Amino acid sequence: MIDADRLAWSIDALADANPELSARRVLSRAQVVTMLVVFAVVAAIAFFAPRTTAIVAIATITVVYASISAFRFWLFLVGLRRGSTVFVTDEDALAIPDDELPVYTVLLPAYREPDIVIELVTGIGNLDYPRDKLDVRVLLEADDDETVAAARAIRELEDWATVELVPPSEPRTKPKACNWGLATARGEFVTIYDAEDVPEPLQLRRAVVAFRRLGPSVSCLQARLGYHNYRQNLLTRFFGIEYDTWFTNLLPGLAALGVPLPLGGTSNHLRTDVLRAVHGWDPYNVTEDADLGIRLNRLGYHSAVLHSMTLEEANSDVINWVKQRSRWEKGYLQTGLVHLRSPRRLVRELGWKGALGFLLLIPGTPTLAIVNAVMWSIALLWWLGTPVAIADLYPETLLHISLAVTVFGGAATIYVSLVVVAREEQPVQALLCLLLPLYWLLMTVAACKALIQLITAPSYWEKTTHGLDRPPG
Amino acid sequence: MRIVLGVACCLIAGRYLWYGAVVSARSGSPYAAIGVVIPCAIAVAIVRHRFPARQLHVHDRHVDVITGVILTMLVVALALLFTSRLGYAASMLRLDFLVSPLWIAAVISILFGMRAVLAQLPSLWVLTALWPFPYIVISAHLPVGVLRWVIISWTFSLTVAALTRSRLWRKVVLGTVGIVAGIAWCAVAPLPPLAPVVSAVLVAAVAAALRIPWVWRDTTALPVTAHTLAVPRAWAGLVLLAISFGLAAIPGEALVVSTTALDRDPGRGCPPISGQLIRSARFGGGPDRVGGDWDTRRCVYLVNDGGGLRTIAVDVTTPVTVPELGAFPDPAVLEGPGRLDPTDRTGTVLGADASIFIWSDPLVPSELTDIVFYTDAGNEEWRRVRVLVPDDRTGDVRYPRPDPKPLQAALSRVAIVFRTQQEQLRTFAVVPKDVRVGLGYAREVAGSWEQR
Numbered sequence: 001m002i003d004a005d006r007l008a009w010s011i012d013a014l015a016d017a018n019p020e021l022s023a024r025r026v027l028s029r030a031q032v033v034t035m036l037v038v039f040a041v042v043a044a045i046a047f048f049a050p051r052t053t054a055i056v057a058i059a060t061i062t063v064v065y066a067s068i069s070a071f072r073f074w075l076f077l078v079g080l081r082r083g084s085t086v087f088v089t090d091e092d093a094l095a096i097p098d099d100e101l102p103v104y105t106v107l108l109p110a111y112r113e114p115d116i117v118i119e120l121v122t123g124i125g126n127l128d129y130p131r132d133k134l135d136v137r138v139l140l141e142a143d144d145d146e147t148v149a150a151a152r153a154i155r156e157l158e159d160w161a162t163v164e165l166v167p168p169s170e171p172r173t174k175p176k177a178c179n180w181g182l183a184t185a186r187g188e189f190v191t192i193y194d195a196e197d198v199p200e201p202l203q204l205r206r207a208v209v210a211f212r213r214l215g216p217s218v219s220c221l222q223a224r225l226g227y228h229n230y231r232q233n234l235l236t237r238f239f240g241i242e243y244d245t246w247f248t249n250l251l252p253g254l255a256a257l258g259v260p261l262p263l264g265g266t267s268n269h270l271r272t273d274v275l276r277a278v279h280g281w282d283p284y285n286v287t288e289d290a291d292l293g294i295r296l297n298r299l300g301y302h303s304a305v306l307h308s309m310t311l312e313e314a315n316s317d318v319i320n321w322v323k324q325r326s327r328w329e330k331g332y333l334q335t336g337l338v339h340l341r342s343p344r345r346l347v348r349e350l351g352w353k354g355a356l357g358f359l360l361l362i363p364g365t366p367t368l369a370i371v372n373a374v375m376w377s378i379a380l381l382w383w384l385g386t387p388v389a390i391a392d393l394y395p396e397t398l399l400h401i402s403l404a405v406t407v408f409g410g411a412a413t414i415y416v417s418l419v420v421v422a423r424e425e426q427p428v429q430a431l432l433c434l435l436l437p438l439y440w441l442l443m444t445v446a447a448c449k450a451l452i453q454l455i456t457a458p459s460y461w462e463k464t465t466h467g468l469d470r471p472p473g
Numbered sequence: 474m475r476i477v478l479g480v481a482c483c484l485i486a487g488r489y490l491w492y493g494a495v496v497s498a499r500s501g502s503p504y505a506a507i508g509v510v511i512p513c514a515i516a517v518a519i520v521r522h523r524f525p526a527r528q529l530h531v532h533d534r535h536v537d538v539i540t541g542v543i544l545t546m547l548v549v550a551l552a553l554l555f556t557s558r559l560g561y562a563a564s565m566l567r568l569d570f571l572v573s574p575l576w577i578a579a580v581i582s583i584l585f586g587m588r589a590v591l592a593q594l595p596s597l598w599v600l601t602a603l604w605p606f607p608y609i610v611i612s613a614h615l616p617v618g619v620l621r622w623v624i625i626s627w628t629f630s631l632t633v634a635a636l637t638r639s640r641l642w643r644k645v646v647l648g649t650v651g652i653v654a655g656i657a658w659c660a661v662a663p664l665p666p667l668a669p670v671v672s673a674v675l676v677a678a679v680a681a682a683l684r685i686p687w688v689w690r691d692t693t694a695l696p697v698t699a700h701t702l703a704v705p706r707a708w709a710g711l712v713l714l715a716i717s718f719g720l721a722a723i724p725g726e727a728l729v730v731s732t733t734a735l736d737r738d739p740g741r742g743c744p745p746i747s748g749q750l751i752r753s754a755r756f757g758g759g760p761d762r763v764g765g766d767w768d769t770r771r772c773v774y775l776v777n778d779g780g781g782l783r784t785i786a787v788d789v790t791t792p793v794t795v796p797e798l799g800a801f802p803d804p805a806v807l808e809g810p811g812r813l814d815p816t817d818r819t820g821t822v823l824g825a826d827a828s829i830f831i832w833s834d835p836l837v838p839s840e841l842t843d844i845v846f847y848t849d850a851g852n853e854e855w856r857r858v859r860v861l862v863p864d865d866r867t868g869d870v871r872y873p874r875p876d877p878k879p880l881q882a883a884l885s886r887v888a889i890v891f892r893t894q895q896e897q898l899r900t901f902a903v904v905p906k907d908v909r910v911g912l913g914y915a916r917e918v919a920g921s922w923e924q925r
Contacts, residue, residue: 233640317531318587318591319531319532319533319536319587319588319591320531322533322536323531323533323536326535377547377550381550444543445536445539445540445543448539448543449533449535449536449539452535452539453535465531
């Protein structure tokens with residue numbers, strides 16, 4: 001494949017083959033028309049009956065908040081009782097002779113991270129997998145001179161990895177770089193790690209065993225992500241609690257329910273042929289991983305959760321965190337809009353349960369971040385000063401329901417976190433769970449930013465700075 | 474543009490800085506210590522600027538503006554609450570003081586970025602230390618004369634702790650050590666004015682013993698470059714100052730910022746009237762209403778009447794002390810036939826035929842469950858004589874309206890208790906023969922009202 005074709009495939013394969021599932025356009029024409037009609041109707045009603053409209057809007061927000069909160073709590077309970085995770089013991093993982101192991105492609109995209117790329121050796125280099133069966137590709141942007149120079153300066157890389165330069169082009173996103181690597185991948189399976197990731201050494205072997213055990217219907221395995229620096233500060237601890245909840249309860253819960261898994265950004269292992277068949281990652285979607293999980297499910301493939309840990313760096317800086325989280329929230333909104341272009345088709349392909357789960361989880365997550373702030377603000381204002389404005393907008397029944405939903409929703413989230421940290425035997429973290437409302441504030445800021453960027457720069461990749469877990473210099 | 478704006482803020486606020494500090498200090502009010510907080514915050518801001526902690530080159534204008542706007546909305550919401558009506562919980566928790574640091578954070582975030590806010594967090598902590606919930610608790614148990622030294626001790630402790638290069642929890646622990654030491658010193662030592670020095674020295678000593686470095690010893694700090702917002706950070710400290718006093722510069726009616734009026738005479742309660750807008754005509758300098766002769770007054774309020782944050786003293790014996798009841802509109806009635814004995818500072822005297830008007834409006838009707846009248850029938854034995862249930866005073870508790878309820882004061886002596894859902898009560902007493910009007914907490918009524 002010549003570079004021009006390879007680049008074209010990396011960027012437009014999905015959009016050309018299946019435009020309805022691509023985020024190249026954020027909104028379809030039908031969605032634009034629908035939104036305009038809804039807006040016009042609501043505006044007209046609000047003009048003639050503003051109070052009634054506001055009450056209906058508040059009631060709707062309350063129902064949305066209650067639904068998302070209840071779903072997440074239910075997911076937690078399911079994950080707690082019968083969460084579905086694939087276990088592969090060390091013995092099973094090591095039982096496969098090296099010559100029977102398939103070639104495994106490892107994609108390592110990096111951008112403007114000259115300091116971090118040096119860690120590839122310590123992270124990926126420790127994988128217990130025959131070197132000759134590893135197809136490691138360090139994917140760098142061709143015009144990212146510093147990172148390219150840093151990667152080329154690592155002598156050890158030459159033995160077992162290929163540094164590939166992605167020609168400068170838009171959109172400048174991680175999935176585009178991954179598609180570039182996927183286009184010529186040699187492996188039967190493919191996985192992605194970030195440069196600073198430290199996967200558990202047996203992870204690839206476990207994935208191979210799991211794929212063989214589960215059969216061809218399972219096309220993707222998501223390994224668990226954890227943080228090596230969760231003790232660094234309050235933010236990393238919150239991050240750790242959130243990820244523990246996500247990977248130990250919510251994802252296994254989703255898997256048990258058969259709801260499509262929104263994959264994580266790294267450590268997802270895929271069958272290369274399937275991935276190519278679905279045209280790789282969507283380079284216009286800034287949470288291409290979550291989108292891929294949904295798309296695979298819609299096209300008849302399944303995902304599972306693999307019991308194997310990859311350690312990452314938890315984001316320890318507030319601004320950096322908001323940038324990263326806003327990209328995730330924007331990506332979830334993008335993914336929601338893409339897959340809701342044809343709701344009937346979505347229901348047909350995912351089933352009612354899957355579609356509802358998708359709705360409550362994918363667009364539901366950023367929605368919850370914003371609605372949560374609205375609900376709590378109103379509740380606090382009411383408790384502090386019983387403003388007449390709020391009294392005007394809330395009939396008594398609605399007020400009580402709304403306050404109850406807010407309190408129980410918040411309490412449920414804290415309770416879930418408490419259970420998770422108790423299970424993880426981190427008693428000190430338990431106290432921090434009570435401070436989670438502070439974390440919710442950050443989520444709201446991130447969701448606001450995501451919403452703004454969804455309109456102004458939908459495919460802009462908000463870069464996360466890594467390497468903040470070590471002393472400066 | 475941002476620098477010009479900062480300078481303008483400073484110039485505008487300059488007058489109020491001087492006015493607020495001088496008036497507050499001259500009044501002899503314990504609240505004068507608030508003036509100490511601002512210079513401490515500025516000192517920390519300047520030090521933080523000169524010796525920046527680890528500074529990342531990660532900035533985001535979206536985050537700056539979104540954070541600033543959210544904080545501003547919060548400030549506006551709180552300000553609106555304070556200028557209209559405030560729930561009892563908010564009054565007790567002194568949420569009003571949070572407005573100041575929140576607003577400062579909002580302005581810094583919008584003008585200079587979130588990174589500057591993070592860099593100035595210690596300054597904001599110092600300002601937030603004004604949140605005097607513990608102050609209320611402690612002030613009730615300390616003699617008035619030592620209160621100011623306790624407050625200054627807090628400020629000094631927190632300032633010294635903020636200047637250590639350590640994690641937040643360590644700073645909090647260090648600050649707490651200093652605070653406790655200051656309080657203990659004031660409680661047992663003969664020279665309360667030494668408390669701030671003692672607490673500051675103790676915090677510094679503990680930090681030295683634990684080998685916690687100071688910010689100016691920070692050798693791990695990244696070099697300051699153009700990207701580290703060095704200049705804006707310097708200005709952030711000044712804007713911090715400007716906005717602090719700019720807050721006090723809002724002209725208009727006097728806004729009582731304080732929720733707890735201090736009692737100059739032990740045993741006498743003063744009404745919590747935070748968030749009440751009080752007309753300038755009342756508090757704006759009338760010789761018989763405000764300020765002036767401190768020693769003859771009993772209650773102290775921190776107000777913002779457009780002339781800067783300052784304290785005022787209010788005599789509970791004058792009708793002006795019950796604005797939150799809105800109940801005694803006509804001084805002529807209150808100072809009727811049995812008018813006030815000028816030598817008697819225990820209450821306002823009303824005639825036996827005086828009518829008492831009770832308006833439920835300012836009492837947060839949604840919290841009010843009933844109004845109880847007590848009388849001792851002249852024999853110091855209090856007895857419940859009448860209960861007004863909510864239906865009796867207003868039809869819709871969420872739409873309070875002035876609803877005067879005249880009550881013929883035929884009893885010999887009456888204490889009126891406003892009971893709320895939280896059992897936090899507000900009272901005033903009336904003695905029809907020589908009626909005395911005072912305000913206080915109902916707990917005092919049940920316990921030590923006789924002292925009045």
